[in-house]
Amino acid sequence: xxxxxxxxxxxxxxxxxxxxxxxxxxxxxxxxxxxxxxxxxxxxxxxxxxxxxxxxxxxxxxxxxxxxxxxxxxxxxxxxxxxxxxxxxxxxxxxxxxxxxxxxxxxxxxxxxxxxxxxxxxxxxxxxxxxxxxxxxxxxxxxxxxxxxxxxxxxxxxxxxxxxxxxxxxxxxxxxxxx
Numbered sequence: 001x002x003x004x005x006x007x008x009x010x011x012x013x014x015x016x017x018x019x020x021x022x023x024x025x026x027x028x029x030x031x032x033x034x035x036x037x038x039x040x041x042x043x044x045x046x047x048x049x050x051x052x053x054x055x056x057x058x059x060x061x062x063x064x065x066x067x068x069x070x071x072x073x074x075x076x077x078x079x080x081x082x083x084x085x086x087x088x089x090x091x092x093x094x095x096x097x098x099x100x101x102x103x104x105x106x107x108x109x110x111x112x113x114x115x116x117x118x119x120x121x122x123x124x125x126x127x128x129x130x131x132x133x134x135x136x137x138x139x140x141x142x143x144x145x146x147x148x149x150x151x152x153x154x155x156x157x158x159x160x161x162x163x164x165x166x167x168x169x170x171x172x173x174x175x176x177x178x179x
Contacts, residue, residue, distance in 0.1 A: 002036060002040070003037045003041075004034060004036065007027065007034075007037050010023060010026075010027050011027065011041045012044055014027045014041060015041055015044040015048050027041075
């Protein structure tokens with residue numbers, strides 16, 4: 001005789017004491033009416049009794065019960081340490097900021113004022129033509145031209161003596177003469 005297929009797993013859980021109260025009542029009701037399931041439940045209970053660990057000693061039970069409290073206490077201590085470190089770091093940074101605010105102005109060299117930068121009132125007030133005029137402005141143009149004019153004048157004079165200009169070449173080729 002074998003146990004009912006629908007109750008095989010439930011019988012093992014019943015022998016282990018791992019059923020919910022509603023399932024436990026259902027299995028007990030079935031065991032009253034089924035001899036095969038009763039014998040299967042009894043043999044499973046014997047096997048589980050053979051392999052089950054002995055109940056813990058009272059001292060071990062106290063340790064096991066205190067374990068969640070110890071873990072919680074350790075976690076809380078670590079949280080407090082982290083909060084203390086964060087507060088300490090914040091206090092050090094705040095003290096450094098106060099020192100900079102108090103001592104900072106005295107560290108500036110005397111007689112030197114910071115350059116003032118003038119920015120336009122609002123970027124949207126500029127027009128496209130104002131921007132184009134600003135972009136085309138060459139503040140060093142005249143100075144650079146006068147500097148280069150002295151050196152380039154000699155260079156271009158030498159070039160003019162050595163090589164004919166493009167217009168001269170073009171005119172000479174049309175007329176059949178070579179320069």
